[in-house]
Amino acid sequence: MSTSGRPVETVVEVDTRSLGTPISPDLFGAFFEDLNYAADGGLYAELVQNRSFEYGLADHPDWHALTAWELLERNGAAGWLTVSTDDPLHPANPHYAVLTSTTFAGAGLRNEGFDGIPVRAGETYDVSVFARLADGTADRMMARIESRDGEHVYGQARLGPIHGSWKRCAAVITCAVTDPDARFALTTLGTGTVHLDLVSLFPQATFKGRPNGLRADLAQAIADLKPKFLRFPGGCLAHGQGLGNMYRWSETVGPLHERRQQSNIWHYHQSMGLGYYEYFQFCEDIGAKPLPVVPAAVCCQNSEGTGQVGLPDEEMPAYIAEVLALVEWANGPADSHWGAVRAAAGHPEPFGLEYLGVGNEDALTDTFRDRFSRIHDALHEHHLEITVIGTLGPSTFGEDWEKGWAFARERSVPVVDEHAYKSPRWLLENTRRFDTMDREGPHLYIGEYGSRRNNGRSAIAEAAYMIAMERNGDVVRLASYAPLLAKRDHTQWLPDLIYFDNTHVWPTLNYHVQHMHSLNSGDAALPVTVTGTPQEPTAPESPRHTLHIGTGADTRAEFTDVSSSPLSGSATREFGNWQAESGIWEPFGQSGVRQTASGTGAELVLPDAVDGPSYTFSVRARKTDGAEGFVLGFAGTSPGNRCQWTLGGWGNRSTWLQRVDDGILDDLSERVPAGVETGRWYDLRVEVDGRRIRCFRDGELVHDDEDVRSDPEVFAVSAVCDSATGDVIVKIANATPDPVPVRLRPVGVDGDAGFARTTLTVPPDATSRFGPAPAVPVEDRLTGTVCEVPPHSFTVLRTRGGSTRGTGEEAGHSMRVGSESAEQG
Numbered sequence: 011m012s013t014s015g016r017p018v019e020t021v022v023e024v025d026t027r028s029l030g031t032p033i034s035p036d037l038f039g040a041f042f043e044d045l046n047y048a049a050d051g052g053l054y055a056e057l058v059q060n061r062s063f064e065y066g067l068a069d070h071p072d073w074h075a076l077t078a079w080e081l082l083e084r085n086g087a088a089g090w091l092t093v094s095t096d097d098p099l100h101p102a103n104p105h106y107a108v109l110t111s112t113t114f115a116g117a118g119l120r121n122e123g124f125d126g127i128p129v130r131a132g133e134t135y136d137v138s139v140f141a142r143l144a145d146g147t148a149d150r151m152m153a154r155i156e157s158r159d160g161e162h163v164y165g166q167a168r169l170g171p172i173h174g175s176w177k178r179c180a181a182v183i184t185c186a187v188t189d190p191d192a193r194f195a196l197t198t199l200g201t202g203t204v205h206l207d208l209v210s211l212f213p214q215a216t217f218k219g220r221p222n223g224l225r226a227d228l229a230q231a232i233a234d235l236k237p238k239f240l241r242f243p244g245g246c247l248a249h250g251q252g253l254g255n256m257y258r259w260s261e262t263v264g265p266l267h268e269r270r271q272q273s274n275i276w277h278y279h280q281s282m283g284l285g286y287y288e289y290f291q292f293c294e295d296i297g298a299k300p301l302p303v304v305p306a307a308v309c310c311q312n313s314e315g316t317g318q319v320g321l322p323d324e325e326m327p328a329y330i331a332e333v334l335a336l337v338e339w340a341n342g343p344a345d346s347h348w349g350a351v352r353a354a355a356g357h358p359e360p361f362g363l364e365y366l367g368v369g370n371e372d373a374l375t376d377t378f379r380d381r382f383s384r385i386h387d388a389l390h391e392h393h394l395e396i397t398v399i400g401t402l403g404p405s406t407f408g409e410d411w412e413k414g415w416a417f418a419r420e421r422s423v424p425v426v427d428e429h430a431y432k433s434p435r436w437l438l439e440n441t442r443r444f445d446t447m448d449r450e451g452p453h454l455y456i457g458e459y460g461s462r463r464n465n466g467r468s469a470i471a472e473a474a475y476m477i478a479m480e481r482n483g484d485v486v487r488l489a490s491y492a493p494l495l496a497k498r499d500h501t502q503w504l505p506d507l508i509y510f511d512n513t514h515v516w517p518t519l520n521y522h523v524q525h526m527h528s529l530n531s532g533d534a535a536l537p538v539t540v541t542g543t544p545q546e547p548t549a550p551e552s553p554r555h556t557l558h559i560g561t562g563a564d565t566r567a568e569f570t571d572v573s574s575s576p577l578s579g580s581a582t583r584e585f586g587n588w589q590a591e592s593g594i595w596e597p598f599g600q601s602g603v604r605q606t607a608s609g610t611g612a613e614l615v616l617p618d619a620v621d622g623p624s625y626t627f628s629v630r631a632r633k634t635d636g637a638e639g640f641v642l643g644f645a646g647t648s649p650g651n652r653c654q655w656t657l658g659g660w661g662n663r664s665t666w667l668q669r670v671d672d673g674i675l676d677d678l679s680e681r682v683p684a685g686v687e688t689g690r691w692y693d694l695r696v697e698v699d700g701r702r703i704r705c706f707r708d709g710e711l712v713h714d715d716e717d718v719r720s721d722p723e724v725f726a727v728s729a730v731c732d733s734a735t736g737d738v739i740v741k742i743a744n745a746t747p748d749p750v751p752v753r754l755r756p757v758g759v760d761g762d763a764g765f766a767r768t769t770l771t772v773p774p775d776a777t778s779r780f781g782p783a784p785a786v787p788v789e790d791r792l793t794g795t796v797c798e799v800p801p802h803s804f805t806v807l808r809t810r811g812g813s814t815r816g817t818g819e820e821a822g823h824s825m826r827v828g829s830e831s832a833e834q835g
């Protein structure tokens with residue numbers, strides 16, 4: 011025995027003779043959403059920002075049709091630059107630039123790109139513009155890639171002739187210089203007025219050389235993950251901010267200038283240059299199945315001003331036809347109506363769509379159920395080949411989640427989409443949650459998940475959670491980490507899988523975990539027995555608990571009469587010696603404190619304040635001004651590990667209970683709509699009774715929830731068989747701080763033949779975003795069957811062939827090995 015009381019050696023026994031449990035062939039995929047500048051300025055390779063002059067207030071309060079553009083009046087040139095919507099290039103693209111040059115040395119316009127225009131010496135760039143000569147002699151233009159200061163020309167080409175009606179002019183520029191921060195300019199040759207639209211500078215060196223394609227290095231990073239599927243276009247972007255902002259797939263195919271652009275729910279613009287065609291093409295290029303998500307004819311329930319709204323009844327037939335048209339566009343023959351649109355774009359062969367998500371995180375209201383049912387029924391009637399994916403709302407528990415499951419069962423929806431943005435601890439505590447799923451019921455798509463940090467602790471917890479999915483790959487059918495991409499200086503959501511700027515791509519630790527899992531998937535989960543499993547050390551029985559009071563973001567408040575008493579008994583204790591963790595706190599009245607700072611949340615802590623685990627904690631609180639409300643902390647031993655009651659959180663919209671583990675919050679209760687009124691005193695009381703927490707506001711019970719905990723699986727193991735190769739693959743996520751000596755017993759395989767080993771070892775707090783990950787997977791060979799699994803690590807051990815799968819007792823009469831047995835799984 012070791013000093014920690016567990017056996018010196020952990021034995022991992024894998025029965026490679028068993029047929030095992032089949033694993034979904036599509037288990038690990040990727041999730042793309044245009045968030046954090048993932049599309050325009052990111053994966054979509056266009057270098058000109060606002061190329062169609064469609065930016066506006068709806069995208070961003072400071073934006074207008076000429077954002078990212080400037081008038082050029084060089085070398086004595088003079089002119090002006092305006093915007094018009096008269097007789098546009100296409101009604102879907104109403105704005106265009108009007109450039110007037112009053113001098114023969116022509117005036118021009120110049121684009122700053124997305125944080126500059128990165129160009130490389132020797133590369134070729136397609137330049138194109140739709141132009142119309144309104145008057146004068148300016149029937150030619152010069153297109154130029156130049157330095158930021160305009161002093162150096164890196165490459166140029168003439169465009170024209172320009173006629174009196176809209177015409178596309180195109181040329182190719184070969185760039186002579188590498189510059190991450192170049193500019194693109196167009197100047198007239200002659201005097202007069204030209205109309206310009208869809209001004210494009212596009213590298214020819216896109217991923218797989220596709221015209222109107224994707225940035226090669228970013229696309230390659232996604233391709234390297236070998237995702238089995240790729241979800242698109244989101245996320246919340248799919249159902250949109252209000253009905254008018256729903257993502258309509260049919261408006262994103264066809265010629266670029268006919269695509270309807272719109273504002274992005276994440277507060278910028280969607281050019282739709284990366285539309286459904288480019289998405290399906292990318293899927294095909296990387297061998298991933300497309301998994302599009304269409305709105306369930308309702309917009310996001312968090313839409314400002316409206317909340318969730320359903321499309322009016324009279325619009326439903328057309329909307330349902332639009333969803334059915336997507337299937338025809340993807341799968342129909344080239345001579346079908348929509349198949350012809352696909353063929354005209356360059357893809358006569360069908361794409362082979364199998365999955366279709368309907369809805370994203372929608373509240374399970376009657377409106378949603380009605381709209382979803384109509385779409386689902388139509389798909390069922392016309393396209394039995396499509397597997398429809400429903401939604402369970404935004405969380406892993408609660409009313410929408412429960413209603414979502416019930417509704418899916420009632421309507422026989424084959425797969426439902428659950429989202430789990432959780433702390434590492436939550437993931438480790440919940441690795442067993444799929445074991446008890448109804449094997450006959452709807453299957454699960456864990457459509458968005460991640461453990462809230464780009465550090466080692468999160469990465470290893472995700473590895474363990476994926477092990478849990480793999481062990482249950484018969485019911486967990488699909489899973490995708492989210493979000494995928496985030497650009498430097500435009501990151502709106504943390505964490506993400508891949509960070510980038512205009513010239514770099516930085517895969518994270520979390521990416522390496524996805525990569526290791528994806529490259530080592532199998533088609534059957536084999537029985538594994540682990541003896542001597544490392545456990546988390548047991549916590550002391552009744553520690554003293556820390557209390558805290560605080561304010562939400564940019565909020566000022568006063569607190570008084572803070573006290574605590576044992577649940578049984580009357581000895582009330584009042585406090586004085588608080589410590590400010592953040593904010594500016596000053597005494598107030600007889601025994602109160604006042605928080606006066608702006609900025610992020612503020613908190614005052616009283617360490618070791620009360621004997622756990624049962625007590626009441628009371629305080630009077632009044633918000634004096636600000637955006638949110640109060641936060642009370644309890645039931646824990648430090649600010650980073652406790653429970654908390656948030657009142658007036660989420661922009662003063664909700665009250666709810668959370669638990670905090672290693673500084674990361676997980677919701678314990680549902681969010682109840684309720685804000686905090688400025689100037690009003692509230693009597694707040696929390697009763698902590700072991701794991702049960704009850705919160706009272708002015709004597710009224712607001713929350714009554716349990717902080718249910720289970721033992722985290724800190725040493726998670728799976729074993730799978732890859733029938734195609736006969737390889738047996740063992741995965742081990744060790745989330746403990748200790749090295750673990752392991753003896754492998756692969757029953758039925760010659761273990762002495764050794765294993766190809768890949769190990770990712772990461773200090774739990776090591777983190778990175780815009781830079782190289784602090785660790786990368788290391789490959790070596792394990793000879794024999796004994797190894798030491800490093801602390802905080804994810805290890806993959808792979809035999810080269812040798813599976814005897816199907817020869818054990820469990821296999822009964824069907825005992826075959828190798829690729830032939832794949833059909834059985």
Ligand code: AHR
Nearest residue numbers: 244245246247371492493
């Ligand atoms: O991934 C970011 C967002 O998280 C998605 O848009 C939404 O579905 C979820 O809430």
